[in-house]
Amino acid sequence: MRIEKCYFCSGPVYPGHGVMFVRNDCKMFRFCRSKCHKNFKKKRNPRKTRWTKAFRKAAGKELTVDNSLEFEKRRNIPVKYNREMWDKTVEAMKKVEEIKRKRQARFIMNRLKKGKELEKEQDIMEVKKNIHLIKAPHAGKAKQMEEKMLQKVQEDADMGDEDI
Amino acid sequence: MAMYNFKKIMVVPTAKDFIDITLSKTQRKTPTVIHKHYQIHRIRHFYMRKVKFTQQNYHDRLTQILTDFPKLDDIHPFYADLMNVLYDKDHYKLALGQINIAKNLIDNVAKDYVRLMKYGDSLYRCKQLKRAALGRMCTILKRQKSSLEYLEQVRQHLSRLPTIDPNTRTLLLCGYPNVGKSSFINKVTRADVDVQPYAFTTKSLFVGHMDYRYLRWQVVDTPGILDHPLEERNTIEMQAITALAHLRAAVLYVMDVSEQCGHTLPQQLELFNNIRPLFANKPLIVVANKCDVKKISELSEENQKMFADLSADGIPVIETSTLTDEGVIQVKNEACDRLLAQRVDNKMRGKKVHDVLNRLHLAMPAKRDDKERPPFIPERALLRRKAMEVDAPKRKLEKDLEMEMGDDYVLDLQKYWDLMNDNEKHDKIPEVWEGHNIADYIDPAIMKKLEDLEREEELKERAGEYDSDDESEDEEMQEIRLMAKQIREKKHLMILESKEKDVHGPRMPRTAAKVERKTLEKEMSDLGLDMSDKNNSHYAEQARRSRSVTRKRKREASVVPPASKTRSQSASRPPRDQSGLRDTKMVKKAKKMMKNSQKGMNRLGKKGESDRHVFDLKPKHLLAGKRKSGPTDRR
Numbered sequence: 001m002r003i004e005k006c007y008f009c010s011g012p013v014y015p016g017h018g019v020m021f022v023r024n025d026c027k028m029f030r031f032c033r034s035k036c037h038k039n040f041k042k043k044r045n046p047r048k049t050r051w052t053k054a055f056r057k058a059a060g061k062e063l064t065v066d067n068s069l070e071f072e073k074r075r076n077i078p079v080k081y082n083r084e085m086w087d088k089t090v091e092a093m094k095k096v097e098e099i100k101r102k103r104q105a106r107f108i109m110n111r112l113k114k115g116k117e118l119e120k121e122q123d124i125m126e127v128k129k130n131i132h133l134i135k136a137p138h139a140g141k142a143k144q145m146e147e148k149m150l151q152k153v154q155e156d157a158d159m160g161d162e163d164i
Numbered sequence: 165m166a167m168y169n170f171k172k173i174m175v176v177p178t179a180k181d182f183i184d185i186t187l188s189k190t191q192r193k194t195p196t197v198i199h200k201h202y203q204i205h206r207i208r209h210f211y212m213r214k215v216k217f218t219q220q221n222y223h224d225r226l227t228q229i230l231t232d233f234p235k236l237d238d239i240h241p242f243y244a245d246l247m248n249v250l251y252d253k254d255h256y257k258l259a260l261g262q263i264n265i266a267k268n269l270i271d272n273v274a275k276d277y278v279r280l281m282k283y284g285d286s287l288y289r290c291k292q293l294k295r296a297a298l299g300r301m302c303t304i305l306k307r308q309k310s311s312l313e314y315l316e317q318v319r320q321h322l323s324r325l326p327t328i329d330p331n332t333r334t335l336l337l338c339g340y341p342n343v344g345k346s347s348f349i350n351k352v353t354r355a356d357v358d359v360q361p362y363a364f365t366t367k368s369l370f371v372g373h374m375d376y377r378y379l380r381w382q383v384v385d386t387p388g389i390l391d392h393p394l395e396e397r398n399t400i401e402m403q404a405i406t407a408l409a410h411l412r413a414a415v416l417y418v419m420d421v422s423e424q425c426g427h428t429l430p431q432q433l434e435l436f437n438n439i440r441p442l443f444a445n446k447p448l449i450v451v452a453n454k455c456d457v458k459k460i461s462e463l464s465e466e467n468q469k470m471f472a473d474l475s476a477d478g479i480p481v482i483e484t485s486t487l488t489d490e491g492v493i494q495v496k497n498e499a500c501d502r503l504l505a506q507r508v509d510n511k512m513r514g515k516k517v518h519d520v521l522n523r524l525h526l527a528m529p530a531k532r533d534d535k536e537r538p539p540f541i542p543e544r545a546l547l548r549r550k551a552m553e554v555d556a557p558k559r560k561l562e563k564d565l566e567m568e569m570g571d572d573y574v575l576d577l578q579k580y581w582d583l584m585n586d587n588e589k590h591d592k593i594p595e596v597w598e599g600h601n602i603a604d605y606i607d608p609a610i611m612k613k614l615e616d617l618e619r620e621e622e623l624k625e626r627a628g629e630y631d632s633d634d635e636s637e638d639e640e641m642q643e644i645r646l647m648a649k650q651i652r653e654k655k656h657l658m659i660l661e662s663k664e665k666d667v668h669g670p671r672m673p674r675t676a677a678k679v680e681r682k683t684l685e686k687e688m689s690d691l692g693l694d695m696s697d698k699n700n701s702h703y704a705e706q707a708r709r710s711r712s713v714t715r716k717r718k719r720e721a722s723v724v725p726p727a728s729k730t731r732s733q734s735a736s737r738p739p740r741d742q743s744g745l746r747d748t749k750m751v752k753k754a755k756k757m758m759k760n761s762q763k764g765m766n767r768l769g770k771k772g773e774s775d776r777h778v779f780d781l782k783p784k785h786l787l788a789g790k791r792k793s794g795p796t797d798r799r
Binding site for chain 1: 581582583584585588591593594595596597598599600601602603604605606607608610611613614616617618620621629630641644645647648650651652654655658688690691692693694
């Protein structure tokens with residue numbers, strides 16, 4: 001029993017689900033659901049269909065080259081069962097999965113950082129241009145002027161005192 | 165010599181059918197419409213055609229019959245004799261002769277009547293002539309009824325005869341009825357001949373085929389022969405005799421040692437001596453059948469002597485039992501070998517051989533050195549051969565195990581697995597974990613790889629790759645962000661408000677709606693201005709003044725006392741283009757706005773903002789003319 005990969009969206013095809021199409025050149029295509037199957041029949045290229053994993057990897061939106069991804073590989077030579085090897089493998093799997101998730105998340109975060117910078121710049125521009133919508137230009141000016149005048153009066157008074 | 169295929173002879177119809185078929189064919193395939201008033205040559209031609217057509221049909225069909233049936237002189241004498249035995253040569257020839265005569269008669273009739281037709285002078289006469297012609301032809305055929313029936317029966321029987329090739333290697337079985345000839349052929353070939361306890365079960369010749377020394381052999385089974393002179397033999401026995409006479413085969417004379425066939429051994433020997441002349445030039449073997457019941461050694465002295473005599477004569481006597489298969493293969497081999505030897509001998513004596521021999525050359529490779537080079541047989545093959553001979557007991561099968569254990573038996577194929585540790589054979593092997601196949605991760609070097617990966621991961625962590633960038637943004641940035649958010653919200657609200665506006669009614673200028681003091685102050689305070697204590701502000705004063713007599717502040721200096729009442733009233737209200745305007749800058753701006761809003765109207769020549777008159781409801785340049793290419797939304 002194996003969990004196969006859908007040809008179109010690269011999602012998991014569990015046993016008892018999906019459709020398999022065998023072409024005249026003996027190539028097998030598995031599909032996880034009729035959405036992928038119908039898209040395939042319409043001759044759409046999964047590398048250009050934006051919601052598929054194939055597109056994301058090809059467009060550099062997800063982590064493609066990494067050591068943690070090298071662990072899961074289809075091996076064509078069967079290995080004889082050996083209890084300790086299987087145990088070790090299951091544990092290794094769990095650890096590798098963790099690391100893989102961390103790395104994938106990191107990759108996506110790095111990609112989105114640029115967006116954050118752009119956001120920052122946009123905010124600054126927005127504020128510069130449209131500040132008048134929330135704050136009148138001379139909002140605190142009256143007070144400022146008052147304070148300034150008071151200050152000046154005080155200074156004059158001081159000056160006058162000095163003179164005297 | 166024409167090649168005959170007995171199975172492909174056309175069906176011979178009965179006389180009645182024949183006549184019906186031909187006449188209906190004539191009716192269908194020749195034109196049927198004719199009138200009195202046609203020209204006479206046309207009428208004559210019409211009827212002549214019918215006569216000729218019928219004659220043609222009869223002629224063709226009869227010729228076909230004559231050519232299909234084999235001429236007894238043209239076929240192999242074996243078949244000729246066989247047909248004579250079965251169908252009587254004379255009768256056969258007579259029947260065919262009659263058909264031939266009928267054919268000629270029909271031709272003559274047609275010829276005569278066609279000649280007569282030339283002198284027919286009316287439709288009626290021609291028609292009668294045609295009727296007469298066809299009638300005569302049909303009568304001729306009616307007289308052949310019995311011949312046709314006979315030929316049909318011959319044809320059916322002929323097609324069912326077994327195809328015996330008279331020239332190839334053949335084994336012939338003969339003997340008294342019920343001695344075991346049919347059983348023998350059933351054993352040796354794939355033929356399935358009837359075997360029954362009564363005599364004359366086999367009533368005709370049967371052929372079976374077998375292989376020996378990479379060659380095909382025919383085995384012919386004959387009906388049993390009784391011991392009486394040739395003239396008194398019936399059809400069935402005659403078939404056997406014919407076969408014996410004509411086929412160049414190895415003869416197997418089958419005898420019943422146990423005398424179960426109903427004839428004693430001396431009788432069988434009598435028969436053998438009587439038909440001995442038929443065995444000239446043929447390799448002969450005496451088959452002593454039914455030896456499971458009685459062996460030759462158990463016989464009486466005289467009978468044993470009989471067999472001894474035969475062997476002394478040079479005729480091999482082999483004991484067989486078709487029931488227990490004893491000696492059957494021996495007989496077969498012996499007969500085949502002898503026949504082959506004889507055939508080769510004959511060929512060698514002939515003239516054709518030298519042509520072939522000259523071209524044949526058997527090459528024997530010369531020995532290079534004294535080294536022995538025996539054929540290589542792998543050990544296991546030798547062992548297996550030994551095992552086959554000894555018939556050693558095989559290993560215990562699952563089936564045997566199942567039989568032993570009965571209901572307790574459980575099929576457990578895992579016990580045969582060849583693993584490194586035997587105690588793991590019955591483990592439940594996990595296959596899937598959280599959507600991943602474990603088989604994809606199995607790798608002898610996985611632990612090493614994992615170690616490398618973890619080391620890498622540690623390095624990365626130390627290098628700070630995984631530190632979360634919850635940026636320590638400075639306060640300024642945070643403020644800016646907040647303000648930007650507010651700005652966006654405000655913008656959104658403004659858009660929504662403007663969508664809610666009623667644009668279907670008349671467009672009122674901005675100043676038509678009275679602005680409440682409260683809303684003004686609220687808005688301004690939202691924008692951050694200090695709106696407390698604004699009673700002396702311009703707008704508040706204006707509001708107070710609007711009901712009472714207006715006091716223009718700016719014009720106070722140069723005010724002219726009003727002359728009359730109307731003048732005073734109009735003077736007390738500021739003119740429209742000055743009310744609400746503070747300074748010249750504002751006045752200028754107001755004027756500019758006014759001019760702007762009038763631009764559109766003036767350009768279109770409108771009298772005012774309410775002028776909606778359309779001078780040309782149906783402009784000709786848009787509505788006349790053909791529908792040519794171009795957008796059609798400008799009609």
